[in-house]
Amino acid sequence: MFKLISILLRGRAHDAEQAFADRNAVPLLAQQIRDAAQSIQSARRSVAVAIAQNEQEKVQHGAIIARIADLEVRATAALAKSNDGLAREAAEAIAFLEAERDVSEKAQAQFTQAIDKLKGIVRASEARLQELQRGERLARATQEAQKLDVAVAGPGFATLDDAEETLARLRLRQSQNELTAVALKDMEGAIRPAGIIEKLANAGFGAPLRSSADDVLARLKSRITPAA
Structure with a gap:
């Protein structure tokens, strides 16, 4: 018996919730659209941050490439002067910088992939948001028209024919x-x-x-x- 009462109460609560949602569908839709717009704005900021980080990575990558080239020139000059000790130190630095270069290139590839994915998500979300906004305007217009129909059919406008x-x-x-x-x-x-x-x-x-x-x-x- 208690189980049946519990199911009945949950059923009535669900019906009441649905009825409340139906009565407030338009303002509920408007708030949901505002929430979605804020999420899209956050996604745009994430894309902008990722692009900025990728640009920084490109600058660092360029600096690493330049340092490697400079060290190779200097190491070659040291070898030409039979200064194997300095040439070896330069070679170790070059190997370290080449490892950083490889990591930077992988990071750039990951940034590029993530940016492209985020851009696609944002574009698709913006299109859906625009469609929702158009739907909201239509829903509001329909709601106002229905209110007018009810008002015309009500006692306040029942004397129009008589007038x-x-x-x-x-x-x-x-x-x-x-x-x-x-x-x-x-x-x-x-x-x-x-x-x-x-x-x-x-x-x-x-x-x-x-x-x-x-x-x-x-x-x-x-x-x-x-x-x-």
Whole structure:
């Protein structure tokens, strides 16, 4: 019985953990990406350190080669002068330096191999990081869109349809009011005597109610006294 209870508790704990992870998936992903970016940055620094160490090794290797060449010249000169003692000391130094040269070359080969491997790892990791960052942006956009869908479907936005219908009715009523006002104005003009007289005068029946520009010009010309 105790075993079953233990299994059940562990199962519920796992479900709760998964539910928590699902609810916080986006911020969890963002933190994981930040952690990965820091690891990649550390790997970049490791590559830079390895390159610097390899360059130092190359400088030391060059110095060893130069010292070997110098000692060989001097040892040869000592042999030419039958100074076998100094020539032997030079030969021992040359043998020691040649051993250092060999170790340096092996170290350079190891550095080069390690650097190439680290560079490959960093490049691959950077590509994966960029893909994760794009995925995170898409996940955030999707999450915001889903929140908007839920909000629109919720009670706060449930009256959108009603508001749109109200606006449509308002516009229809305003249009009807405008048409009614125009019709009333026409009717008033048709019923009032003054309106009928104005319509007749404008149609050319009877004297015009207002002077035209031609009438004004004719009146002004008649005032002009012909020159003697």
